[in-house]
Every structure is written in C-alpha cells, then in structure tokens.
Amino acid sequence: MKTTTALAALAFTAIWATPAAAQDAPNGERVNQVIVYGDQPCPEARDDNEIVVCVRQEDPYRVPQDLRESGAPQNEAWANRVAANADVGATGVGSCSTVGQEGQTGCQIDIIEQAYAEKETADSVRFGELIAEERARRLEAIDADAADEQERVEALEREYEARRTGQAPNPETGNVIEPSDAEPIAADPGE
Structure with missing residues (x-):
C-alpha cells in the first residue's frame, strides 16, 4: 500500500513540476511577465521570440499610504528617546x-x-506641503490668465499698427457717409 501511494505521489509531482513548459509557448516564444512601480520603464524584449507583459502598480508596499507615517510613540527612534531623557538628573x-x-x-x-x-x-508639516501645492496651482491659473491677457494686448497692438500704416480701415473714418449722400431723417415742420 505504501509503495502504491509513493508511486502515485511521485507521478503527481513529476506532472506538476514543469514550470519551464508553462513559460514557453508552443511556437518557441518566451513570455516575460514584469511588475513595474510608479514611473519605471517597462523592459523591452531581447529578441523577436520574447513577449514582455508589464503590469504597472502605484506602490511597491503593501501597507497603505496613510498608515505608513505614524506619530505613535512606539515608532519613535531609540536615539530620540535617549535624547529626550538626557537631562533627567541635571x-x-x-x-x-x-x-x-x-x-x-x-x-x-x-x-x-x-x-x-x-x-x-x-503632522502640520504636511499642511505646509499642501499649502505649497495650492500656491503652485494658483500660480498656474494666474500664468494662464496672464498669457490670455498678453495675447489680447498683442492682437490690439497688431490692429493698431495696421491702422497706423494704412493697411486696415480706421473705424472712425472707414464707414462715414458724406453729408451730401445722407437722407433726411425728418422733414422740417416749417416747410
């Protein structure tokens, strides 16, 4: 009975332990599966027989971002604890x-x-970072508004320069009707 169980276990492990066959496709292609984090570039295939599949993840850590930086006393470094107690007997x-x-x-x-x-x-140090980010966002909006205003002023200057050189009609003299061509608006009541 023991020999039959041992042979069955050996056959099962022989079938199960074929990882290389799982990586090679039937037509000889190799598949390289890579996990990249943040802005890391995806590695390129070494030859035409290799397929590279990249999965991008934001963070390589399993601990959530808001739990990483804790202000708990247990997380304080020993050097800081010793410095805090340096003047105890002074x-x-x-x-x-x-x-x-x-x-x-x-x-x-x-x-x-x-x-x-x-x-x-x-923890208020983070507020300083948030304030700096908000200032940068506002400066971007101010820069965009300033660029729009600059464009408008330059267009007005081009129009003014064109009128000054006589290339464009002057709105003050362009569509003026001479008095001899004008029709009377109302008849004089005395006539």
Missing part, C-alpha cells in the same frame, strides 16, 4: 529643576527647544 545652572540656586534658568531654553522639536516632527 541640576544647577542652565537646568530646569527646583534643586539648588539658578535651577530654573534652563526652563525657558527647554521650552523653546521643545517647541522647535515639535514643530519639526508635527
């Missing part, structure tokens, strides 16, 4: 402690340094 001048004379002199410095550190690592 006393005396320049420290922020209630022990000894001049112990309070470092409190204001600590508060200022802490504020700058929070400002650098805060």
